[in-house]
Amino acid sequence: MTLPYGFAKGKITSAPQLKPTQRPHEVQYHLHFGLDVGGAQWDVAVNVGTTDADDLLKYKLLFDFRHAMLQTLQADASGEQNLTGQHALPALDFQRSDFLANTGAWRNSDVMDGTDAVEPVATLQRLLLRAQQSGYDVYVYGRFYSEGNGVHDVHMNQGSKGEFIHRAGNDRNDHNDIWQDGALLVDVGAPQWALYVAAFDQQYLPTDDLGNPTADSKPIA
Template sequence: MTLGYGYVKAKVTSDPTLKGSRGHDKHRHEVQYHLHCSLDVAGEMWDVAINVGTNDSDDLLKFKLVFDFQHEVTQTLAAGAPGKSDLTDKLALPALDFQRSNILDGTGPWRDSGIMDGSIDVEPAASLIRLLAKAQSEGRDVYLFGRFYTGGDLGIHDTHMNQGSTGSYIHRAGDDTNDHNDVWQDGGLLVDLGQPEWAAYFAAFDQQLLPTDDLGNPTAGAKPL
């Protein structure tokens, strides 16, 4: 059973704020940092949590931040109406899968994030804050891919690669009790900066491994990005 996944086409309505939260399982001593901001999603106010790094030198973020993003999926997204698009169980673009689609073609190498200490000056947080501020001031459409909040709150999180993790994230068929791996559920941020310019942000953690199997779990011999 898969987790609720998709994207929202929205407008940024608040300044991004950096927040830290403790991990769990073997990552309980790690602080993961997210940029939160408010979104207008077809008239509804949503929250978004964009992963930007950790304070753990063994589990840093790898990211791609591309300001000349070119891919045919942008045409599909631009043509769609504002709001929530549920892509749960979809096995093709616009659902994202870093291994099974060509979404990363032409985006260059992965970059290493800095070790986060709560400062907004560390990359990629610093550049993303400027990008989101630009989108807000110019009223640009933003597209956030990830998993939807549960429990009645409106929001989207897990905006990073959502496959290839170990430990408690292993996906066991028929078990939907944890925040597990899956295929075609990777996260990301795309921003329409005005034709033909688009920006894109993709992220994964050092301890996530590829390739993965049909459940999104690492295969034998899988390696870090």
């Protein structure tokens, strides 16, 4: 079953806060902030890293991002755009589209230590504070909360193994999918846009039509 996916466009209403989530073998960290989405208050949870040195986050954080799709996003009114089941831009698929063409290499995140001094937390937090103070439009791609207004899984959502393998007819709330990758974009004033995307070391490409790693897949370079 395809999971609820899309993006929310709005303006930041609260300063980002770093929050931990305990997993079986690690602590994952997210930057949470409030977003006014067409008059409704949304919670946003952006993945920024983990304490597991064997499954660190890879990320790209650009301040000069350019893509033809940005004009489409800019024309949209503030609100929620449901892209569930769409297999073309403006839905995002890092493997099946040119969205990340010419964006350079992936960077390795620091091992998270619970502070906001590590990367990408420090730089991303400065960007979000600037967006809040300047009233910039913010676009958050990911999966929508099953209860309440919010968006999470703001990272690549394909290529994982183990419990995340997608099996046809599976209605679990967390599994691989194609055309469901997450991202954060900030319109910082024409022609500049900022972009943040992330994936975990233990996600693999290429993927099949369900978003699962193929037999010849390899970790993101």
